[in-house]
Amino acid sequence: MPKSKEAFHHRGTSYIVMGFLSIFITQLLLNLFIFGYLELEQMGGVWQSSFTIRAFFPEEVSPEVVEDVKEKVKALPLVGEVKLVDSEEAKSRFLSYFNLQEEDLGLEENPFPPSLEVQAQRVEELPFLAQELEKIEEFEEVFYGGENTDALLRFYRFFLTAGGLLLLALFVFSLLVVTTVIRASIQARETEIEVWNLMGATKRFIRAPFIYQGVMEGLSGGVTAFVVSLVFFHFLLDFLNTSFPLFFWINWEELILPLGVVSILMSSFLGFLGALLACNSIEEESAKK
Amino acid sequence: MGFLEFKKVYKVYPAGVKALDNVNLSIEKGEFVFLWGATGAGKTTLMKLITREELPTSGEVWLERCKISSLEDRYLPILRRNLGVVFQDLKLVPHWTVFENLISPLLVLGVKKRDAHRLAEGILDLVHLQDKKHHKTEWLSGGEKQKLCLGRALIHRPHLVLADEPTGNLDGATALGLVGTLFEFSERSGATVIIATHSEKLVNRFPGRLVVLDKGKIIQS
Numbered sequence: 298m299p300k301s302k303e304a305f306h307h308r309g310t311s312y313i314v315m316g317f318l319s320i321f322i323t324q325l326l327l328n329l330f331i332f333g334y335l336e337l338e339q340m341g342g343v344w345q346s347s348f349t350i351r352a353f354f355p356e357e358v359s360p361e362v363v364e365d366v367k368e369k370v371k372a373l374p375l376v377g378e379v380k381l382v383d384s385e386e387a388k389s390r391f392l393s394y395f396n397l398q399e400e401d402l403g404l405e406e407n408p409f410p411p412s413l414e415v416q417a418q419r420v421e422e423l424p425f426l427a428q429e430l431e432k433i434e435e436f437e438e439v440f441y442g443g444e445n446t447d448a449l450l451r452f453y454r455f456f457l458t459a460g461g462l463l464l465l466a467l468f469v470f471s472l473l474v475v476t477t478v479i480r481a482s483i484q485a486r487e488t489e490i491e492v493w494n495l496m497g498a499t500k501r502f503i504r505a506p507f508i509y510q511g512v513m514e515g516l517s518g519g520v521t522a523f524v525v526s527l528v529f530f531h532f533l534l535d536f537l538n539t540s541f542p543l544f545f546w547i548n549w550e551e552l553i554l555p556l557g558v559v560s561i562l563m564s565s566f567l568g569f570l571g572a573l574l575a576c577n578s579i580e581e582e583s584a585k586k
Numbered sequence: 587m588g589f590l591e592f593k594k595v596y597k598v599y600p601a602g603v604k605a606l607d608n609v610n611l612s613i614e615k616g617e618f619v620f621l622w623g624a625t626g627a628g629k630t631t632l633m634k635l636i637t638r639e640e641l642p643t644s645g646e647v648w649l650e651r652c653k654i655s656s657l658e659d660r661y662l663p664i665l666r667r668n669l670g671v672v673f674q675d676l677k678l679v680p681h682w683t684v685f686e687n688l689i690s691p692l693l694v695l696g697v698k699k700r701d702a703h704r705l706a707e708g709i710l711d712l713v714h715l716q717d718k719k720h721h722k723t724e725w726l727s728g729g730e731k732q733k734l735c736l737g738r739a740l741i742h743r744p745h746l747v748l749a750d751e752p753t754g755n756l757d758g759a760t761a762l763g764l765v766g767t768l769f770e771f772s773e774r775s776g777a778t779v780i781i782a783t784h785s786e787k788l789v790n791r792f793p794g795r796l797v798v799l800d801k802g803k804i805i806q807s
């Protein structure tokens with residue numbers, strides 16, 4: 298392959314700035330979203346117990362039924378982990394929770410019913426899973442969460458949907474900007490393209506520099522956003538850790554890998570796709586002429 | 587079948603202009619041909635059918651046993667790389683340097699930088715533009731641009747050279763020199779050369795074949 302990216306020098310700088318900025322902003326918001334998501338995951342882990350569904354069997358249930366139901370629950374689609382808490386375990390948990398001895402209870406029979414502790418694959422699906430479990434007749438009682446769990450889950454769902462939609466809109470917007478920018482720089486190079494065509498240049502040869510331009514614009518926007526967000530989160534987390542030290546903040550280091558990977562992949566993909574769309578649309582137009 | 591064949595070629599432009607009217611023409615390998623005709627006779631149109639900038643309305647154009655009048659678009663690069671063309675409107679990129687315009691056919695062919703430089707030196711000597719190598723093309727005079735265009739048409743040593751009015755901007759002596767360069771190139775490399783012109787003087791100075799076009803018809807070949 299000839300080095301066709303040298304085929305079009307003297308590029309307009311203002312175009313490049315526009316493409317760069319739109320990708321930069323998109324990537325910045327995406328990074329913010331990733332931060333929020335990771336933070337929520339972290340909190341979800343801490344509040345694991347609130348996010349566990351407990352389904353109690355009646356006291357007199359037979360071990361076979363318990364096993365059967367456990368397998369049945371495991372097979373449900375939304376289910377993550379399932380743990381069986383038998384009567385003995387329930388009793389010892391109770392004793393250690395209240396710091397009691399076996400004798401203190403003075404019971405002949407174990408009054409603690411066995412139960413299943415069920416976790417959802419994704420936290421936001423907890424309520425649906427709980428509904429599913431309530432339908433199983435062998436359970437006497439199904440409940441989950443503390444008082445704030447539902448509110449938290451609502452927020453979580455809202456965050457995911459709103460964030461996702463916003464990101465999608467932003468993605469489409471920057472794709473549009475990149476496409477427009479690359480289209481403009483293709484149109485500014487009409488003379489060159491005509492000459493290259495007459496010299497027998499292939500489609501690939503003519504496209505290559507524009508695709509390259511798109512990817513470079515994407516990458517530069519993405520990498521800048523990556524660096525800026527890392528610095529920003531560094532100070533943010535510093536501030537949060539000193540202001541609310543008891544809260545569970547993620548480590549700054551944990552952000553580097555996911556933000557880096559997403560920034561590079563996403564922004565170069567955006568640039569590439571935008572450039573490709575621009576090339577295609579211009580070729581279609583000139584084919585119609 | 588000849589190296590280049592036109593078979594019952596008609597070209598009617600969308601506006602209704604009949605530019606070529608039943609053109610039958612056969613040109614052998616290595617021939618040096620003047621395509622002579624008044625303004626509007628159809629010389630450029632005939633050349634554009636070879637470069638596939640235009641398609642014939644009917645009829646066939648064959649080059650080296652390939653029916654280029656029905657060549658698929660994706661093969662056009664292969665056709666064009668094997669042609670050397672001096673376009674009537676030059677088709678130079680004004681903000682490129684002389685050197686950059688000159689080596690563009692080589693870049694398309696994927697020739698290495700070093701070889702491109704070497705070939706460019708030879709051509710710059712041939713067309714007497716050595717001292718303008720790094721000038722912007724738009725700074726060149728009309729005649730210099732034409733010389734550059736000729737250089738670009740020869741640099742990749744094509745088997746077929748089409749020169750459409752290559753002497754339009756040149757004084758008599760320079761025009762003779764330029765056609766002389768083409769003649770020598772043809773003699774030395776065995777390339778087929780077709781020169782479109784309306785200058786009788788030029789036609790008479792070189793021992794080439796004369797093809798006369800008049801209102802789209804070939805009246806002498």
Ligand SMILES: Nc1ncnc2c1ncn2[C@@H]1O[C@H](COP(=O)(O)OP(=O)(O)OP(=O)(O)O)[C@@H](O)[C@H]1O
Pocket residue numbers: 599600601603604605623624625626627628629630631632674751784
């Ligand atoms: N794209 C076009 N659309 C419509 N008519 C055209 C087009 N190109 C050329 N023509 C017409 O076709 C006829 C032949 O044109 P052509 O350019 O082939 O002539 P020519 O012999 O090269 O003339 P000249 O010596 O002035 O360059 C002219 O009447 C011209 O107006």
Ligand SMILES: [Mg+2]
Pocket residue numbers: 629630631674750751
């Ligand atoms: Mg002409």
